[in-house]
Amino acid sequence: MKTELNKLNPIARRDFMMRTAQAALGVTVMPALNLRAAGGTGPGTAGFGKAKNVIFLWMGGGMTHIDTWDPKTGSTKGPTDPIKGKGSVDFLGGSMKNMAEVSDKITIVRSMSSKTGVHESGTYIMKTGYEPRGTIVHPNLGAWASHFLGRIKGVTLPDSVVVNSGSAYPGSGFFPPALSPIPISNPETGLQNIRPSSGVSDNQFQKRVSLMDEFDTAFRKKFQSEEVKAYSEFYDETMKLMKSEDLKAFDLSQEPANVREKFGRNQFGQGALLARRLVQSGVRFVEVQSGGWDMHNNIDQALNTTASSMDQVFAALIQDLASNGLLESTMVVMGSEFGRTPDINENEGRDHYPLAYSTVFAGGGVKGGFVYGATDKDGRRVADKQVTPQDFQATIGHAMGLPVDEVVMSPSNRPFTVGDKGVPILDIFA
């Protein structure tokens, strides 16, 4: 079986693996909702399938909405004065100086609301649309896309990548591990260990690999579990990648110094630049992680570093994508596990606040200079057009052209959809 698989050309082999994966998962395809019939998603609806690629900027810690995308002037006003944006983007937090310049290219959703104020579950729900469960791991959007659209064609690169993290969790969830994003801990070093150790020739490397397969035959025959098989698939994939020309996508040194400066010489900035390079080479879904938003103490100081850096990176990415002609087909999304309390606490900080917060979209068919939904005067409650994490997931899935209304059965025979039956926000698409 394995040798026959290897005889197939790479693309055929991938398709084969996808098909077997689907067969093994017992996928059923049936409309879960009447969404499609109601014109809520599917081919021909606004924005559907416009985003060939997605860059998901993750603001770990809980991004304060009032100091960034939903500034207030009353009693809950933060340490900086709001500044003016473009289009219907009336105001932005005082640190968003660069973003104000490109606000004609973004849509802000100010009416996010979620139920959980805990970092872990908030993160999980914003990345999967599901609450964390002890019995199952849900896939992220990159894995969903690989499942529905197949592995990306013509390149040996992974379908999805998570930058600035040693772990891709929740990764492929209940889908086969082969659909898991590749984690890149440090954008500077990219994919580490991509060449055999010094002194090991290609020939010797091949010898080692075949020895490994020979010695392991009996074990693999005895234990034909999914986990063991998945490991063997990872070895196959990895060896192919090692020989690939596409690897240059991971090499930031190929970028001119001024471009690297523009993104900011910090891990988030360089991560965003790496995301652009990967997307340019065909990688479908890139998550770039950043942190520092858990501002329980001295928010003034914290904003100075974290928010200003985010502002620079986000704006640089949008400008860069636009000038490279990639913004049309690439959706940039910014999300966080929740917002922060409108009232400043006794430590001059803000605490966790899931009731009202913001997300931002740019490119991939999204309107520019647009604000969707609103909170009340002090940023405490959603006043208009509430959006849940499920809707947020479904919106991105819709933009990627995924059938968000289709039910997929997990191996444990439980039904799941992209964004847990969330409804795409069609209003944000041009």
Place this chain on the structure above:
Amino acid sequence: MKQTTKLLSSLTVLALFAGSALAESRTWTDVQGRQVTATFVGLEGDNITLQTADGTMHRFPLANLSAEDQALAKKLVAEAPAAPAAAEGQPAYLANATVGKAAAVIDGLVARGLVRANPERMKTGKKPITNFNAPCNDEQFVRRVYLDIVGRIPNHEETTAFLANSAADKRAKLIDMLLDSPGYNSHMYNYVAEMLRVKDDFGGGNNVRGLPYINWLQQQVEKNVGWDKMVYSMLTATGKMWDKKADGTYNGEAGYLLRDTGMPLDNLANTLAVFLGTDVACAQCHDHPFSDWTQHQFFELASFFGASTTRYQPRRQKSRTKDGMAMTNMADKLMPEVEGLIEKGGGDLTRIRNGLRQFIGANNYAITDLAENSTKLPHDYKYPDAKPGDFVAPKFISWSKDDKNLAAYKQKTKVEEDLRVSFATWATHPTNPRFAMAIANRMWKRAFGQGISEPVTNIDDPNQSVNPELLKHLAEEMKRVKFSLKDFMRILYNTRAYQSEATTEFIAMGEPYYFQGPLLRRMTAEQAWDSYMTLVLGDPDKYKKPLEDLYSKSIDLDLYNPKLDAKTILIKYDAYRRMAAKESAMMGGGLADAGGDMMMEGSKGKSKGDAAPAGEMMENASLKYGNLVLRRAAELEQPARPGHFLTDFGQSPRNLIDGSNKIGSVPQVLMMMNGQAQEMLTNQDSLIFRTMEKVKSPSEKVEALFLSVLSRRPTLVEKDIAKRALSSGDDGYANMIWALINTREFIFVQ
């Protein structure tokens, strides 16, 4: 023989009780004169169970036996009343049971669960299970038991010694030996640290480190302190982690609550999930079949912590210091003077100020009990039973209506100062309906790869678990061994169920599993790393982290001591900084190097280029290979930084309970194929090569190689493959090492 078969086939094969050596094998005769050679296992009501030499259990009516044998069976029972007393219900309490007997009872319960599950299995088209998996052989056993108990593969010497040993009780002896070795402490600590999300960096940019907490946990595990006592200490701790106690140890247990500073509700949710196997958050999204937690109940529990804070707040403190003076934060008062001194001394104030403030700020991280309980319902509380902002009084949750009569529930809930004590006493009490069960279920999962009730953080209804009898019995056993995790694990490792071959059948996520043997498991990140360390160092427990108390000694500053002066603050801060630098050097890079943006500038000097040659692997406290510090995972940074072998292998980032993963990834495979760790093993100076040096012939060398890496001898086929590999050049051995450490066989625990 023919007769035997006939006799047995006429019996109803029902329950199986394996592993019991209560009686010697003898010949049994039935009323028709047919005979079978078997061992007596037990009597249950009107049924007798016998075990034949092939291990199969046979249960049939006692009346089928000859009168003489019936009498004998009854006599045996009277002499050795070890087997479960009745077919239904719980086995008798096993006061003073030997490990073997306790293990046999567990085997009986597992066996019953297996048989009970068969009708369901057959419905899904699976074959019924008639017995445990075949007993694992010595090669499988020695590898598994080293990995499970001491968290690493056995080295060449350990493997060969065990295989050569012909004593009948060598397995039990090995289990005992391993449980008392330092490796047990290391491996158990890793488990606890992952469960409790133990971190070195407590975040918040305040120099607050979890080191004293880490050290405390390691010491507790080392002393095998009962789980109930450990948890009690963590829930009731007060003060700073680095407060020195009368016995000279540090107050590390405070780290449990301080770990979640500013997030008391998260901390409580984790407390309930980890210690009581109770997921209260669940009530928000689905109905519980058994227990229906409300938000109000959650806040009632939170109220036990409502008079405590993780910030030092002497003004609101209940028990103020005796002189009544310690109300002023001296550091605030002295700051201008301190800054003056710095400037006078020619120091760059702007550079120093931030670090100094963080140093001082760290000393505000202290658990303090306050004069009043401030637990209120959240502003968005929306249920009719109370209003947002209402005060909530402390109240325990219960899992069934009779729970309230249990001794655990007889706690004071009025006096604010004692609230945490009340909670901790209730939570860790032997009669708490979930405490013993939760940890027993976890320990079971550690041995078998799956809990009896899954997920282990939410036992919900024990009767819905795959084997309720077993789960309840294990909870009783946990109490009987007085929450000694070591003694509990000793029993599990001695069961026939555990000493079976790993199950080859594929069990899908969420599918019930009945424990016919342990599940095949990928090594944890720590097991993989520690096994590499074994291959490099032989006995990795010899290499410990240095200077464990330096941090606690140097960070402490009593902010409310009226005698504190500006000069002392500066001297202490200076000492703290020097400690940090020293520790960083000794640890091979400390936290200071792990920060985000710093990596950009600082990463150059640490590249592979200046890796120390393997020949420099000398015996000293901080052995390194390139930038890899060669110590066991428990002796490294907690958790390892991104990009480390451990991280790539799925070590928990310690944000979530049990947050590790065993998923493969491209970076992980790249590391195994091309990374520093494999380079170190395939190097001519590695321990494997040195082990091979000891023997002459190529075939002996190959055998040494297999025993070192896979803990078994090569098969005939593998010997041929090896011969071929060796004939094609000098790199043959290195190639084989590489090949073996890259096999699935290496990384999966059979």
